[in-house]
Amino acid sequence: MKGILLLIVSLFLFAIIYKPIQVHPAQSSGLPLTILLYTLATALPIIGILLVIKKFRCFPGADKWQLSHELVLLLTILVAIGISVYFAGFFIEEPKMRWNLSTFFDSMLRSLLVAFIPLFLPTVTNIRYALTPETFFQYPVSKQDEMPAEDMAQEISIISKAKREELHFQIHELIYAESQGNYVTFYFEDNRKPNRVVIRNTISDVAAQLAPYTSLMRVHRAFIVNLKQVRSKTGNRLGYRLKLNSCSSEIPVSRNNTAQFDVRMQTMRRSVHQ
Known part of the structure; x- marks a missing residue:
């Protein structure tokens, strides 16, 4: 909603400064008020379109951004x-x-003369990210005998408020957690039995419980990963794909989390080598 409000304000200010050809005030009001009324009239269709896109997931997420989807949305x-x-x-x-x-x-x-530039500016930023070449980076493998003793002994408890379930595990055992609606699936190292546990909880609540542990990060709206289990990353600032230990799937890192992911990985690697 904040983004929509910012867009409406931008359209109004741009129209006031730009004053497209032959724009004139209405008979009962001045030019600023006329432009304001027209700007407010555009709010409902914009909100409606974005709500439909969000509800029915008409376009892929930010980590799978495509220029064609962006242009279709812009034209709509x-x-x-x-x-x-x-x-x-x-x-x-x-x-x-x-x-x-x-x-x-x-x-x-x-409408095209007034709205095109404010609407197209975010697309220009996204194009810059999309044209950035993909990079591959491999992280040193963290062997279990090289882990700090506090990591080996640090136990985490996840509480499910819905059914009063509790899940206990050592921090080094967790590979990643994945949201599946109102459930979260935890994936552990093979030597832990069971190595896959499902509890009834939201990923946001689980992320809040794991917030004190700096080696665990929510990298995507549906994924929390153990940064010490990351083997490699592929991608650019538009989004990463992670390879984890004992995991055949690639875990996405959303565009909004790439910078924080890099900082936390660098910080963790420096602390290991100190």
């Missing part, structure tokens, strides 16, 4: 803004002589 929002501006004109200005194609296309053109 621009068309929705143009249509809303056209119909808002019936209430903001004199409604006579507006029900025609020339007025409709004029509304679409002016």
Whole structure:
């Protein structure tokens, strides 16, 4: 919602400064108020489109960003803004002589002139990340006998509020945890039995319980990984894919978490070599 509010404010300020061709105030209000009313009229379709996309997951997540998806979303929002501006004109200005194609296309053109630059700026940033070449980095393997004694003895307890379940394990045993709706699956080293445990809880609640442990990080909305189990990473600032010990699957790191992941891995590696 904050992003939508920022977009609406940006559209208003840009329209005030830019003043597209032949934009004029309505008869009952000045130019700033006219532009404000038109800007507010665009809020509902933008909110509606984004809510539909979020609910039905029309596009992949940020870690799988694609230019084609971004351009389709941009075009959809621009068309929705143009249509809303056209119909808002019936209430903001004199409604006579507006029900025609020339007025409709004029509304679409002016909406494009005002909204294109503010909407396209985030896409430019994403393109810069997408064009960054992928890199591969391999981390030194952490052998069990090289781990600090406190890691070997540190026990973690995860409490499930729903069924009063408790899960106990040593911190070095955990490889990663994955969200599956209202359940979280914990994957452990092969020498721990059982090495796969499911408890009824949300990933957010589990992440909050694991927050004191710096070697455990929520790298994605659905994944928490043990950083000491990471073997390698592939990708760029748009997102990473991790290979973990005793794990055949690749774990995604979302774009918003890549910087923090790098910092925490560097910090952990420095502490090991001190």
